[in-house]
Amino acid sequence: MNKKTNNSPIDWADKLNEFNKRCRQQGLKITPQRIAIYKELSMSRKHPTATDIYTKIRSEYPNISLGTVNSSLLAFAERGVIIIIGASGDPKRFEGNLDPHDHFRCIECHKITDIPQNKHKKIDIPKKLKAKYLVMGKQVLFEGKCDKCR
Numbered sequence: 001m002n003k004k005t006n007n008s009p010i011d012w013a014d015k016l017n018e019f020n021k022r023c024r025q026q027g028l029k030i031t032p033q034r035i036a037i038y039k040e041l042s043m044s045r046k047h048p049t050a051t052d053i054y055t056k057i058r059s060e061y062p063n064i065s066l067g068t069v070n071s072s073l074l075a076f077a078e079r080g081v082i083i084i085i086g087a088s089g090d091p092k093r094f095e096g097n098l099d100p101h102d103h104f105r106c107i108e109c110h111k112i113t114d115i116p117q118n119k120h121k122k123i124d125i126p127k128k129l130k131a132k133y134l135v136m137g138k139q140v141l142f143e144g145k146c147d148k149c150r
Contacts, residue, residue: 015042026079033064037072042096047112049091106146
């Protein structure tokens with residue numbers, strides 16, 4: 001798994017090239033606002049919500065709406081450019097790191113932490129599930145209390 005580094009200009013150039021490539025492959029229009037949304041997401045280590053990203057970029061794009069940020073993030077996720085980290089009862093959290101890894105979510109402070117991929121990712125998709133659905137990915141989300149909250 002590639003660790004998120006200090007996000008040097010070279011790191012960002014590579015991420016932007018990959019983002020542009022994936023968007024073109026998926027037929028998604030690339031706009032300056034979408035690039036800003038993706039940049040904020042990919043530079044974050046906190047698995048932000050749409051509101052978090054909106055708050056960070058609205059000074060650069062004062063006419064952007066929360067709805068635009070949210071719909072862009074959902075379009076990115078639908079096309080496999082980013083992932084949505086599922087947790088019931090919380091706002092959707094997003095991540096641009098597509099390297100294989102899992103997550104731990106604290107049920108008290110709601111912090112989400114990346115954890116190394118484990119053997120459970122090698123679990124086969126059940127035949128009955130594959131016969132009925134088109135499974136496009138697997139996510140493992142562990143929940144509990146972090147060191148600070150327990």
